[in-house]
Each structure stands twice: as C-alpha cells, then as structure tokens.
Amino acid sequence: DAGVTQSPTHLIKTRGQQVTLRCSPKSGHDTVSWYQQALGQGPQFIFQYYEEEERQRGNFPDRFSGHQFPNYSSELNVNALLLGDSALYLCASSWGQGVVGYTFGSGTRLTVV
Amino acid sequence: EDKVVQSPLSLVVHEGDTVTLNCSYEVTNFRSLLWYKQEKKAPTFLFMLTSSGIEKKSGRLSSILDKKELFSILNITATQTGDSAVYLCAPTGTASKLTFGTGTRLQVTL
Numbered sequence: 001d002a003g004v005t006q007s008p009t010h011l012i013k014t015r016g017q018q019v020t021l022r023c024s025p026k027s028g029h030d031t032v033s034w035y036q037q038a039l040g041q042g043p044q045f046i047f048q049y050y051e052e053e054e055r056q057r058g059n060f061p062d063r064f065s066g067h068q069f070p071n072y073s074s075e076l077n078v079n080a081l082l083l084g085d086s087a088l089y090l091c092a093s094s095w096g097q098g099v100v101g102y103t104f105g106s107g108t109r110l111t112v113v
Numbered sequence: 114e115d116k117v118v119q120s121p122l123s124l125v126v127h128e129g130d131t132v133t134l135n136c137s138y139e140v141t142n143f144r145s146l147l148w149y150k151q152e153k154k155a156p157t158f159l160f161m162l163t164s165s166g167i168e169k170k171s172g173r174l175s176s177i178l179d180k181k182e183l184f185s186i187l188n189i190t191a192t193q194t195g196d197s198a199v200y201l202c203a204p205t206g207t208a209s210k211l212t213f214g215t216g217t218r219l220q221v222t223l
Contacts, residue, residue, distance in 0.1 A: 004155075033210065042117075042201055042213030043156070056208050088154065097209045099145060100161070106154040 004029075004093050004105035012111045013081050021076040021108045025093030029103070032074040034066060035090040037107070043090055049074050050097050078110075086112045115140045117214035119202060125220045130192050134217045136202035137184040146185050147211060148176055149201045156201055159187070192221045 005024040013019050025032050031050045035043035045058035049068035068074045072093075078085055088107045095101060116139040126132055138146065145163045149156035160169045162178035162185060169176050173192075178185045189196055199218050203211035 031209075035211075035213075040215070042203075042215050043211070045210040045212065048210060056210055058210065090155070092211075094209070099147065099205050099209050099211070102147065102158065102211070104149075104155045104157075 004091055004103050006089075006091050006105040006108050008108060009106070010109045010111075012113060015081055015083060015112055017081050018077065018079045019081060019110060021078075021089050021091075021110070022073065023076070023091030023093075023105060024073045025091075026101075026103050029093035029095050029101070030072050031094045031097050032068060032072065033092045033094070033102075034074070034076045035092065036060070037088040037090055039087070046076070048097070055097065081112045083112050086110060115204070115206065115212040117202060117204060117212055119200075119214035119217050121217060122215065123218040123220070125222060126192055128193060128221055128223055130221075131188065131190045132192060132219060134187040134189075134200050134202075134219070135184065136186070136214060138202070138204040138212075138214075139183060140204040140206045140212060142207040143180065143183075144205050144207065146178055146202060146204045148185070148187050149203065150198045151201055151216070152198045159200075189219075192219075194221050194223065197221045 033048040034046040037043040047057045090107045091105045148159040160176045165180040199216040201216045
C-alpha cells in the first residue's frame, strides 16, 4: 500500500521563476494538505484541498496556489519565487478533511538561488 | 492566532536516560493534539490525544494531555540512539489543519 508520494525530491530554481510540486495521496485518502518547513522550524500550513476545492488557507500570499485532480492528487504552484521560498515542502493526506491517519510524504526540497 | 510553544528547543542525553518534552498551545476550538517524530524528512505519527488525563503508550513512549492547562507532554524512557530526532507537536481546531511548534531536537549519545 503506497504511502504519500511527492515529486520531485529536490529542485533548484532561480528567483522570479515558477515551480510546480506534485503529491499523490495515500490510497483511500481524499484530502491533501500542503506545508512549508523552513530550516530549523516546524511545518507551516499553506492550504488544504478536498473535493477539488481549496477549503482552508494559511497565511501565505497569492503566489502560492494549488489544484486537486479527480484522482485526489494535488499540485502546489509557486510564482515569482523569492529566496525566502527555499524550504522543504511537505504534503499530507487524510480522509474526509479529518486528522485521523494524517500521513506525510517525504517532501520536496526547493532551493531558490 | 493559534500558537504552539515547545520546550526545550534542544536536548542532549545519554542512552538509557528518560526525557520529557513539553508542548503548550493556544488553539481556537481545540479538538486534538498530535505528536510526530521527524528524523530526516517525513514526520511520522506517534500519538493523537483528544481527552485530558488519559495516557497513551507505545513501547517506551507515552504522552498525556491537559486540556485545562493547555499542554501536553511526551515521555521517552530508556532512550536509544534511534530516538534521536526532532519531535513535533501539533494541536488541531475545527479546521483540520495542524499548527506545529518549532519542535524539540533530541540527541541521544552513547
């Protein structure tokens, strides 16, 4: 039974570019949440997708956007990259917008230069 | 704004020691508190606590929640080098997002 899968594992981008990160949820899960984890910090909630709609959003600018597909997989897009966007981006999946069984992927390490 | 404070920020102990990690929180419409262990990348689930005073145990790890005083503790007995990691607590409210603290970095030495 596959867990949460994220791609790519590592990425280097230049300031001002755009990036797309991908997440496939655990089998049986229909809700995907995205987190940003800066070095030495805890993960910070970006947004959550359920039934192909953004249901909740944390304190992140509109440069951060996302999408959920009918198969429950999700993308995180970041436009106009800043050096401060360098972080580990974690995806977590669960069922029915709940937290029981909340499972994290291994993340995408984004470096902006 | 939801707030989580973990202490200590970091801890170095010898193998066999017992450690207590603390988590205090302020969350609107609190529902549950989760503990995670993060070794490299993916945080792995340890406990979910919803009721005060009921200790959850898993091997050498245990955790308890105090909803009146708004804190939780995670205990690890007979620590091993494999326990070295960052331990994160995350309360949840009516919104099912997790609000994480900075974490406690535990290093267990021989």
